[in-house]
Amino acid sequence: MKIVFMGTPAYAVPTLDALVEAGHEVLWVVAQPDKPSGRGQALQAPPTVERARALGIPTRQPKALRSGPFPGNLRALGADVGVVVAYGRILTPELLQAPRLGCVNGHGSLLPAWRGAAPMQWSLLSGDAETGVTTMLMDEGLDTGDMLLREAISIGEDETFTQLSARLAALTASLMVRTLAALDGLTPTPQDHSLATHARPLTKDDGRLDWTRPARALKDQVRALELWPGTFCGRGGEVIKVKRARVVEGEGAPGAVIEANERLVVACGAGALEIVEAQAPNKRAVGARDFINGARVRAGEVWT
CATH class of the missing domain: 3.40.50.170 (Formyl transferase, N-terminal domain)
Structure with a gap:
């Protein structure tokens, strides 16, 4: 043809x-x-x-x-x-x-x-x-x-x-x-x-993580929007980009960091999200342990 x-x-x-x-x-x-x-x-x-x-x-x-x-x-x-x-x-x-x-x-x-x-x-x-x-x-x-x-x-x-x-x-x-x-x-x-x-066409705001949602929904958001717009949340006055994540068991107030040692885990509306790779402002994306140490993340802090 x-x-x-x-x-x-x-x-x-x-x-x-x-x-x-x-x-x-x-x-x-x-x-x-x-x-x-x-x-x-x-x-x-x-x-x-x-x-x-x-x-x-x-x-x-x-x-x-x-x-x-x-x-x-x-x-x-x-x-x-x-x-x-x-x-x-x-x-x-x-x-x-x-x-x-x-x-x-x-x-x-x-x-x-x-x-x-x-x-x-x-x-x-x-x-x-x-x-x-x-x-x-x-x-x-x-x-x-x-x-x-x-x-x-x-x-x-x-x-x-x-x-x-x-x-x-x-x-x-x-x-x-x-x-x-x-x-x-x-x-x-x-x-x-x-x-x-x-x-519908995606917007930048589609990448914002809402910690009141179930962990499964946030994991799907991270994997769906990896190229654009990416997924992100607030930590104090900073914007943290979440690059890779998986669903784990855990409880706490939505957005609360419930683990920050070997793993970085944030409580969600249902279940919890383990952040496998993240990126701080003006930094490169790194694995959870390096992010915890570099950004001085502590259990108990609340992300928005």
Whole structure:
């Protein structure tokens, strides 16, 4: 098939590679514009653009999707199908209809669960036992299109966002190749919209730990938000970043440090959270024992 591929982050690269390896002709790779990165804030191309250049595939990074030359150029391209994986922008009806067969999206959840921008994070935040990937025919809604294929995987008890994202990126690649191979014979299945849940975009405040919540919920928060925004709490006038944690037995007032020797344990609304790795302001992240010694943590102090 002649494909226009739309995707931006590293998560989308395995699908691009899989399409090329399957023998499809990728006419364009479309991604978001370059963004400043690093201390020098130099412009950095998205991972999909860098990969496309290595593969010799033309790239497009339009700033405007509704106006300018991009919509007309896409129509004139003559693509059979658009493949969309984590592009990060809403496509207009005109763009969705530009390829002959429309656009197929690979979404990182078992739709209609977790429609939206952060499905993997919200699946982890909610303590889900399983998730997966759904391929669907895109319509004007936000992840509301008819489903083509779905495949589920179990989520590990301590699996982090980084680990889950890598597995779902690989599954998306495999499922998309299978979807395109069977596209003519697949019967699209409408979603049950009454069962939909929504994975809204994350904010920095989503990373704040509320010690009145159960320890299990806080552990899920730490593993879900490890890359952004991270998880944090207050200690006196300082902000402490919690990098890794696990659930342990323990009782006390929520936020009270109940152990600060070999282990660093904070009481929660139910159970307790052992902080395995933490970071003080202007310091590097360290293991619990080094953090206790460096920050002079004492049992009985209360974190907020």
